[in-house]
Amino acid sequence: MTAEQILFLVAGVLLLVSAVCVVTTRNLLHAALWLVAALFGVAVLFALLRANFLVVVQIVVYIGAIAILFIFAVMLTRRELRDTGRQTRKSWWLVALIVVFISVGLVLVAFGIPDAGRLPAEMPQDLDTVSRLGESLVTGQEYLLPFEVASVLLLAALVGAVYAASTSSKKD
Amino acid sequence: MSIPLLWFLILAALLFSIGLFGVLTRRNAVAILLGIELMLNAVNINLVAFWRYSNPAQMAGQAFAVIVFAVAAAEVAVGLALIISVYRRRKTVVADEIDLMRW
Numbered sequence: 001m002t003a004e005q006i007l008f009l010v011a012g013v014l015l016l017v018s019a020v021c022v023v024t025t026r027n028l029l030h031a032a033l034w035l036v037a038a039l040f041g042v043a044v045l046f047a048l049l050r051a052n053f054l055v056v057v058q059i060v061v062y063i064g065a066i067a068i069l070f071i072f073a074v075m076l077t078r079r080e081l082r083d084t085g086r087q088t089r090k091s092w093w094l095v096a097l098i099v100v101f102i103s104v105g106l107v108l109v110a111f112g113i114p115d116a117g118r119l120p121a122e123m124p125q126d127l128d129t130v131s132r133l134g135e136s137l138v139t140g141q142e143y144l145l146p147f148e149v150a151s152v153l154l155l156a157a158l159v160g161a162v163y164a165a166s167t168s169s170k171k172d
Numbered sequence: 173m174s175i176p177l178l179w180f181l182i183l184a185a186l187l188f189s190i191g192l193f194g195v196l197t198r199r200n201a202v203a204i205l206l207g208i209e210l211m212l213n214a215v216n217i218n219l220v221a222f223w224r225y226s227n228p229a230q231m232a233g234q235a236f237a238v239i240v241f242a243v244a245a246a247e248v249a250v251g252l253a254l255i256i257s258v259y260r261r262r263k264t265v266v267a268d269e270i271d272l273m274r275w
Binding site for chain 2 (some may be wrong): 002004005008012015016019020022023028031032035038039042045046048049050051053054057061062065066069070072073074076077086087088089092095096098099100102103106107109110111113116117118119120121123124127129132133136137142143146147150151153154156157158160161162164165167
């Protein structure tokens with residue numbers, strides 16, 4: 001067991017435990033806080049994979065923005081369902097059965113990938129992944145078009161979100 | 173690094189399944205979106221793992237992950253805005269009770 005393997009296992013167990021808490025906790029505010037823990041576990045995995053830029057994006061965008069947005073939404077819509085009423089559907093055991101089948105299937109697919117047990121090649125010393133990623137996102141030969149489309153999508157989504165949630169719509 | 177690719181794939185598969193369970197069983201619409209976030213993160217783990225284990229000089233995996241981030245942010249913003257809007261009018265966040273378009 002190397003230090004990296006131990007770190008992976010610790011982060012993975014933290015990630016899975018907090019993910020289970022996200023989908024089972026009764027209090028939604030606690031579920032949103034467990035989501036923060038799960039997202040942090042994913043950030044640790046990104047760090048193990050040497051995706052430096054994505055670690056920062058995961059913490060700043062996911063934990064800093066999306067998780068906080070969830071907490072706002074929970075606080076704006078709470079009250080009902082909190083202590084009374086079911087949080088899950090009656091047929092949750094059936095869903096659990098299906099999901100267990102699906103996860104077994106996914107793991108089998110993972111085992112079927114050729115050379116799935118391989119270790120990664122050493123990172124090239126002169127490869128700066130952050131600047132390389134930045135260049136590839138603004139190079140026409142590479143991912144300029146998807147990047148611009150994503151920005152337009154984000155702008156449209158945010159304008160739409162402001163409109164949908166605004167209080168001053170004409171007739172309520 | 174001494175972690176086999178398979179470990180990342182299995183972890184992502186389990187995370188995806190947990191998120192799917194949340195999406196299918198929760199009644200609260202906000203909790204359904206929480207499950208979708210878990211599923212998107214599982215996808216991102218896979219994308220970044222394949223980037224690292226094939227040729228790291230090709231940025232396809234990371235670029236795709238960045239776009240998944242943008243789509244996730246857009247999805248959460250629109251989804252939560254719709255839920256808040258519905259909550260204002262109908263005083264409910266239970267997905268089954270939001271049946272305005274059923275006929």
